[in-house]
Amino acid sequence: MTNSLSTVIGRAARKPSASISDWLGKSIKLSDGGFWGQFLGGQSSSGKTVTVDSAMQLSAVWSCVRIISTSVAGLPLGVYQREADGGRKDARGFELYDVIHTSPNEDMTAFQFWQAMVAAMLLRGNAYAEVHRMANRVVALDFLLPSRVDLELDDDGRITYWYKPRKGPRRQIERQNMLHIPAFSLDGRVGLSAIRYGADVFGAAMSADDAANGTFKNGLLPAVAFKVDRVLRPDQREEFRDYIKQVSGALNAGRSPVLEQGITPESIGINPVDAQLLESRTYSIEEICRWFGVPPWMVGKTDSGSNWGTGLEQQMIAFLTFSISSITNQIQQCVNKRLLTPVERRSYYVEFSLEAFLKADSAGRAEWYSKMTQNGIMTRDECRVKENLPRHGGNAAVLTVQTNLAPIDKLGQSTDAQTAQAALKSWLDQPQE
Numbered sequence: 001m002t003n004s005l006s007t008v009i010g011r012a013a014r015k016p017s018a019s020i021s022d023w024l025g026k027s028i029k030l031s032d033g034g035f036w037g038q039f040l041g042g043q044s045s046s047g048k049t050v051t052v053d054s055a056m057q058l059s060a061v062w063s064c065v066r067i068i069s070t071s072v073a074g075l076p077l078g079v080y081q082r083e084a085d086g087g088r089k090d091a092r093g094f095e096l097y098d099v100i101h102t103s104p105n106e107d108m109t110a111f112q113f114w115q116a117m118v119a120a121m122l123l124r125g126n127a128y129a130e131v132h133r134m135a136n137r138v139v140a141l142d143f144l145l146p147s148r149v150d151l152e153l154d155d156d157g158r159i160t161y162w163y164k165p166r167k168g169p170r171r172q173i174e175r176q177n178m179l180h181i182p183a184f185s186l187d188g189r190v191g192l193s194a195i196r197y198g199a200d201v202f203g204a205a206m207s208a209d210d211a212a213n214g215t216f217k218n219g220l221l222p223a224v225a226f227k228v229d230r231v232l233r234p235d236q237r238e239e240f241r242d243y244i245k246q247v248s249g250a251l252n253a254g255r256s257p258v259l260e261q262g263i264t265p266e267s268i269g270i271n272p273v274d275a276q277l278l279e280s281r282t283y284s285i286e287e288i289c290r291w292f293g294v295p296p297w298m299v300g301k302t303d304s305g306s307n308w309g310t311g312l313e314q315q316m317i318a319f320l321t322f323s324i325s326s327i328t329n330q331i332q333q334c335v336n337k338r339l340l341t342p343v344e345r346r347s348y349y350v351e352f353s354l355e356a357f358l359k360a361d362s363a364g365r366a367e368w369y370s371k372m373t374q375n376g377i378m379t380r381d382e383c384r385v386k387e388n389l390p391r392h393g394g395n396a397a398v399l400t401v402q403t404n405l406a407p408i409d410k411l412g413q414s415t416d417a418q419t420a421q422a423a424l425k426s427w428l429d430q431p432q433e
Helices: 005-014 020-024 033-039 052-056 059-073 095-101 110-124 199-217 234-247 277-292 309-339 354-360 362-374 380-386 408-429
Strands: 077-082 088-090 126-134 137-144 149-153 159-163 171-173 178-182 224-228 263-267 348-352
Touching (some): 059 277, 059 309, 077 095, 095 137, 095 309, 095 348, 110 126, 159 178, 199 277, 309 354
Antiparallel strands (some): 077 348, 149 159, 224 263
16 A cells, blocks of 8 residues: 555545545455454453454344344245236246245255345344356355455455355455345445444453353452461462362352461452442443344343333334344345346346234234235235135135225125115105005
8 A cells, every 4th residue: 555544544534425445445355354453443442352253152142143133034035026017926936036035055045044144244244145157047145254255446446255265275256146245334335344343342241241250250259358467488378379269259158268367358349239230231231232223122131111012012113124124125135136137127026025024923914914805905815825825716816895895896886786775765665645
């Protein structure tokens, strides 16, 4: 690089519209951990080194990643064909359907593949899969570990992808053969890692866990120093320390040490209650949930305001709207852009079915079906198909409305008949002369 890093950053600050890749320079690997460490750092302010493995050992991080990744992976991902009247129909016969819905590669099911992709987006900020084609047809998607993918810029400022296999030299993967799905991004091309940006939050949570574990290990007692009125020999000090270890700790709680003459214990630690240890751990859970966009009650952190009724229901709707939908929309658009040709995109598109979340709510599902059929939006056969039931045929395939549940194209005839019947009844009720 011809300019110093500070000069480059200064120029970027004066040009807020420039993308990150512009002010990084063309010779820098965008995914290089050493470079990003200068800005974000794997070292938190609490002194803890934060990595994906260490962060996943936090129960809140594990729960957030598991809930989001499994929720998205469990949604049906289908291929649909646009129709001339603005509607759509399932395109299960389209070649891409089997790859993204059933079997992306020989080792993974679709659930396993999309679960890994979403987890990579959440933790690393980017998910990668190598696209294998036969002619122009996609036949397989191989998941790539983000830690083995390097992003570089060529002379034209376009991203190039390099993969480092377990053995052998790294190889370049052509852009058309790389399915790259970034998470939240500032430049629209490279996603930002929550682990790196949230290093201080995750590091503080790790430190709180270590402090709590150390407190329990010591039998919930603060650190104790022993004042001696004489100078001990080195061997006497080691012997006394070994003795204290035998009568301290959680396993030996209640055992009282015998102190010789001239030895006085003094507490030099902070009481766990005074240190608000439990409160700090609770706050860490809320902070971690905030980073991943997961309501705390979903990871077991509940309070009186989030356990019952409509409050819980509205939080669930917000989670689906602001967290799950943001991920599914990103995946859909990247799949449509990377796996479909421009000609195919005119007729076909890929979309998740968010209706699958109703599967766990039988009452809500029944109410939704009832409203859709009674208002002439869906037929009963369409509802049966969604419940994996065979079509009944006949009037079950006809749109109906709540008024007498009559076929929608018979409404005018039904109204005329009712009018004639009412007129006849009125005439018969008149006194005859």
